Amino acid sequence: MDSRTTMLALTALGAGAVTASLVKLKSRLRLSQAKHRSLTGHSRLSRRIAALIPFYDYDEARFFRCDNPPADVAAQREAGFGRLSALFGERYGETARLTAEIKNGISDLQFTDAYRVPFQFSRMVREHLQAGALVQSSSGVTVTDMDGNRFYDVTGSYGVNVFGYDFYKDCIARGVERVRDLGPVLGPYHPAIIYNVRRLKEISGLDEVSFHMSGTEAVMQAVRLARYHTRRSHLVRLCGAYHGWWGDVAPGVGNPVSARETYTLSDMSERTLRVLATRRDIACVLVNPLQALHPNSGAPADSALVDSARGAAFNKAAYAEWLKRLRAVCSERNIVLIFDEVFLGFRVAQGGAQEYFGVSADMVTYGKTLGGGLPVGVLCGRKELMRRFRDDRPVDVCFARGTFNSHPYVMAAMHEFLHRIETPEIRALYAGLDETWDRRTEALNGRLRQEGLPVRIANLSSIWTVCYTQPSRYNWMLQYYLRAEGLALSWVGTGRLIFSLNYTQADFDAVADRFVAAARAMRQDGWWWTDPAATNKSIRRRLLRETLAHRLGFG
Numbered sequence: 001m002d003s004r005t006t007m008l009a010l011t012a013l014g015a016g017a018v019t020a021s022l023v024k025l026k027s028r029l030r031l032s033q034a035k036h037r038s039l040t041g042h043s044r045l046s047r048r049i050a051a052l053i054p055f056y057d058y059d060e061a062r063f064f065r066c067d068n069p070p071a072d073v074a075a076q077r078e079a080g081f082g083r084l085s086a087l088f089g090e091r092y093g094e095t096a097r098l099t100a101e102i103k104n105g106i107s108d109l110q111f112t113d114a115y116r117v118p119f120q121f122s123r124m125v126r127e128h129l130q131a132g133a134l135v136q137s138s139s140g141v142t143v144t145d146m147d148g149n150r151f152y153d154v155t156g157s158y159g160v161n162v163f164g165y166d167f168y169k170d171c172i173a174r175g176v177e178r179v180r181d182l183g184p185v186l187g188p189y190h191p192a193i194i195y196n197v198r199r200l201k202e203i204s205g206l207d208e209v210s211f212h213m214s215g216t217e218a219v220m221q222a223v224r225l226a227r228y229h230t231r232r233s234h235l236v237r238l239c240g241a242y243h244g245w246w247g248d249v250a251p252g253v254g255n256p257v258s259a260r261e262t263y264t265l266s267d268m269s270e271r272t273l274r275v276l277a278t279r280r281d282i283a284c285v286l287v288n289p290l291q292a293l294h295p296n297s298g299a300p301a302d303s304a305l306v307d308s309a310r311g312a313a314f315n316k317a318a319y320a321e322w323l324k325r326l327r328a329v330c331s332e333r334n335i336v337l338i339f340d341e342v343f344l345g346f347r348v349a350q351g352g353a354q355e356y357f358g359v360s361a362d363m364v365t366y367g368k369t370l371g372g373g374l375p376v377g378v379l380c381g382r383k384e385l386m387r388r389f390r391d392d393r394p395v396d397v398c399f400a401r402g403t404f405n406s407h408p409y410v411m412a413a414m415h416e417f418l419h420r421i422e423t424p425e426i427r428a429l430y431a432g433l434d435e436t437w438d439r440r441t442e443a444l445n446g447r448l449r450q451e452g453l454p455v456r457i458a459n460l461s462s463i464w465t466v467c468y469t470q471p472s473r474y475n476w477m478l479q480y481y482l483r484a485e486g487l488a489l490s491w492v493g494t495g496r497l498i499f500s501l502n503y504t505q506a507d508f509d510a511v512a513d514r515f516v517a518a519a520r521a522m523r524q525d526g527w528w529w530t531d532p533a534a535t536n537k538s539i540r541r542r543l544l545r546e547t548l549a550h551r552l553g554f555g
């Protein structure tokens with residue numbers, strides 16, 4: 001090769017390298033732009049920042065005065081807190097005593113107990129407002145604690161309780177009866193599975209089913225299969241969405257290692273569609289349709305309620321349109337579209353979120369309620385995606401097993417569940433479901449508005465998020481006033497209230513009365529006093545200063 005040809009070849013190579021770098025850079029830039037602006041969209045950064053935040057908490061004086069209220073307001077708060085604390089002690093004494101006995105031995109309980117309210121307030125609350133974590137029975141829409149107090153249950157048992165506890169007791173009892181002769185034999189199946197597979201295929205509109213022990217496992221299997229069949233590495237999850245606690249779907253705070261093959265992209269965003277349309281390393285997109293209530297935000301919990309910025313609003317048409325567009329780009333690019341219906345599944349429609357939003361996925365995960373009250377995770381998918389081996393590469397398999405998968409008792413309770421949701425009574429429950437819950441929610445919002453209470457409810461069918469309309473540092477206190485009024489909330493407090501569909505209008509009216517009474521009492525006790533100049537931003541700025549001072553040792 002003469003020197004001229006060499007020069008030309010080198011120039012061409014150089015130009016090629018520059019072009020490749022530019023293309024790569026553009027693709028990176030597109031990816032960065034598709035991340036949500038918030039910290040929820042930046043998992044690595046959020047983990048680094050979390051590691052920098054020092055612990056500190058408020059002493060008794062500061063606990064009531066962190067927003068510098070006038071002296072009479074602080075006194076009102078102190079008196080209110082004292083009353084509430086005395087009432088908790090009297091009413092929930094035995095339940096709290098028994099809970100204290102087990103607390104040191106149950107790490108989960110220690111965690112949930114510590115994270116009910118923003119950490120600065122947590123110690124005082126734990127010392128003075130112990131309601132306990134034990135219940136002895138359930139009936140209708142209520143649960144009863146160890147002191148005999150009956151509460152309206154709005155925990156929804158993490159979403160499992162769609163049809164009322166009696167429904168599940170029945171599914172379990174009949175299920176146990178059905179498999180009594182077989183007992184806990186694993187490996188071979190009880191014939192109850194035959195009906196389950198048929199019904200799940202009908203409901204999902206998909207070809208095959210696999211059974212797992214939890215929603216987390218069903219999601220793991222969906223992602224693993226998507227990676228296996230597409231031979232691509234990355235999963236896309238949408239900002240804020242929960243898909244269980246497996247590391248790859250839970251990057252950021254809460255996961256000690258980086259999820260290197262996960263992209264967390266903005267929900268309902270053109271930029272996300274552009275990334276999906278151009279990248280070649282994306283195996284699947286995971287969608288948790290519950291995010292329609294609060295796109296791009298994590299599951300709302302009162303421990304993060306440091307101000308009143310929490311927002312939620314459900315727009316069914318807009319979310320359905322977004323899902324259609326996601327569907328189109330995934331089909332075009334051979335990306336596996338996975339609907340994670342573990343939570344929302346059977347709550348919004350008999351055919352789940354696919355039917356509710358009118359969009360079909362390639363794979364769907366179910367869980368929670370589907371077990372008829374017992375633990376379960378299910379994956380349904382298209383035949384070619386569910387296959388765990390390749391005909392032409394006998395050793396290249398996609399492994400997934402699990403000792404308790406398809407446990408006869410779970411299969412039998414699921415059989416009851418699937419059978420019963422076909423009955424006219426349950427079909428009738430689904431008819432006009434959204435209208436019922438929208439009307440109920442609006443009625444309560446009307447009352448709150450009329451009384452000038454700074455609280456509003458946003459709902460997606462029977463799922464609620466409580467929002468606050470004026471800046472305050474104390475909104476998390478509402479969960480304790482609600483408890484005192486006889487409403488049982490889960491550990492995330494007012495972030496998520498879940499109603500079972502057997503709530504009658506009379507049950508609902510009782511809850512609404514108690515809700516209003518709790519909000520009134522909270523206002524009466526001065527917690528919602530607010531400095532007219534305060535904004536959510538000024539509250540956050542002040543908190544940042546406080547945190548920095550503690551970090552630097554001046555606090």
Ligand SMILES: Cc1ncc(COP(=O)(O)O)c(C=O)c1O
Pocket residue numbers: 158213214215216217219242243244245288340341342343344367368376377
């Ligand atoms: C959408 C979604 N996916 C997965 C899971 C994980 O299910 P499990 O808790 O059964 O592992 C949950 C649990 O809340 C969920 O809401």
